[in-house]
Amino acid sequence: MLVSVRDTDWDGVRLHVVTGKGGTGKTTVAAALALALASNGKPVLLMEVEGRQGIAQLFDVPPLPYEERRVAVAPADDGRPGGDVFALAVDPQSALIEYLEMFYNLRQAGRALTRLGVVDFATTIAPGLADVLLTGKAAEAARRKVNGSPVYGAVVMDAPPTGRISRFLNVSSEISGLAKVGPIRELKDVGNGGIQPGGIMVNMVRRSLTQLGGGDNADGHAAALEVALKAAGLGEDAKLAADLAAELADEARTEKTQSAQRRTLEAAGQPCYDLPLIADGIDLAALYRLAKALREQGAA
Ligand SMILES: Nc1ncnc2c1ncn2[C@@H]1O[C@H](COP(=O)(O)OP(=O)(O)OP(=O)(O)O)[C@@H](O)[C@H]1O
Ligand SMILES: [Mg+2]
Numbered sequence: 001m002l003v004s005v006r007d008t009d010w011d012g013v014r015l016h017v018v019t020g021k022g023g024t025g026k027t028t029v030a031a032a033l034a035l036a037l038a039s040n041g042k043p044v045l046l047m048e049v050e051g052r053q054g055i056a057q058l059f060d061v062p063p064l065p066y067e068e069r070r071v072a073v074a075p076a077d078d079g080r081p082g083g084d085v086f087a088l089a090v091d092p093q094s095a096l097i098e099y100l101e102m103f104y105n106l107r108q109a110g111r112a113l114t115r116l117g118v119v120d121f122a123t124t125i126a127p128g129l130a131d132v133l134l135t136g137k138a139a140e141a142a143r144r145k146v147n148g149s150p151v152y153g154a155v156v157m158d159a160p161p162t163g164r165i166s167r168f169l170n171v172s173s174e175i176s177g178l179a180k181v182g183p184i185r186e187l188k189d190v191g192n193g194g195i196q197p198g199g200i201m202v203n204m205v206r207r208s209l210t211q212l213g214g215g216d217n218a219d220g221h222a223a224a225l226e227v228a229l230k231a232a233g234l235g236e237d238a239k240l241a242a243d244l245a246a247e248l249a250d251e252a253r254t255e256k257t258q259s260a261q262r263r264t265l266e267a268a269g270q271p272c273y274d275l276p277l278i279a280d281g282i283d284l285a286a287l288y289r290l291a292k293a294l295r296e297q298g299a300a
Contacts, residue, residue, distance in 0.1 A: 015142040016156045019165040025203035027054040030158035032290035036300035038074030038083035042153025049134040066094035092123040092130035204277040216252040221245035
């Protein structure tokens with residue numbers, strides 16, 4: 001049997017945290033990365049922590065409970081079947097109750113505290129506690145083993161936006177000192193260098209349409225377009241040619257900005273991955289395409 005060993009950038013990395021500005025594609029990219037990683041054959045857990053049910057919407061499944069549910073199967077790779085992608089929506093209240101149950105054996109107490117509103121109170125009054133519970137859950141899933149083998153090949157977290165991410169991850173190392181046992185205690189190690197910046201995902205990359213020359217000068221395009229329109233049997237239409245030329249020039253300006261930004265990102269010294277802009281919107285087929293692009297670039 002021929003066994004090919006893939007050379008990827010993230011061998012040995014078990015917890016991937018996807019962050020970025022609001023609306024730039026964190027949920028989409030996290031889902032594509034989960035599918036790409038699951039193509040290695042092992043199950044992958046995709047987690048969301050903001051209670052928005054973005055993952056359920058993306059995979060077109062009912063809202064996720066506090067329970068790991070299978071939402072997709074990764075495409076086969078090199079003839080080997082793809083692994084399952086599980087999803088989980090974590091909320092601080094459920095995570096706190098689970099924590100009390102798992103590490104302090106406080107099942108009944110957890111329920112009583114919920115009835116009394118103490119759990120809501122505790123997680124609302126101390127936002128840092130909510131964050132530590134969420135990151136603690138991610139760390140627990142990444143480390144979970146059954147019969148000595150990891151349950152998940154990787155865990156991908158659809159994390160809060162960039163503005164809140166450092167507090168979200170840092171607070172864990174501060175608060176973890178307070179816990180005696182369990183994943184919150186262990187998060188201390190994660191805070192002290194366990195989490196490192198990974199790759200840069202460049203999402204919604206536009207395909208170049210303006211390599212024809214003429215650049216961002218509309219006049220440069222108009223004459224050529226007029227000729228092309230005529231050749232295509234659309235008659236002589238200087239106005240249409242001028243309008244199209246203006247759009248083309250606009251596109252060229254956007255492309256220029258995109259390339260300049262791209263050079264800045266490359267200078268950051270982290271691996272960069274391009275994810276194409278998918279014009280028809282994001283469905284499962286689109287996620288598969290994005291996952292394939294990530295694998296081809298060595299991200300999984
Ligand atoms: N590569 C892409 N091609 C086309 N559309 C995309 C792509 N990536 C994301 N989108 C679309 O952009 C919008 C925002 O994406 P997404 O919800 O993943 O962003 P987000 O960063 O998670 O947003 P939020 O900050 O609100 O959680 C969605 O409508 C999504 O379908
Ligand atoms: Mg999102």
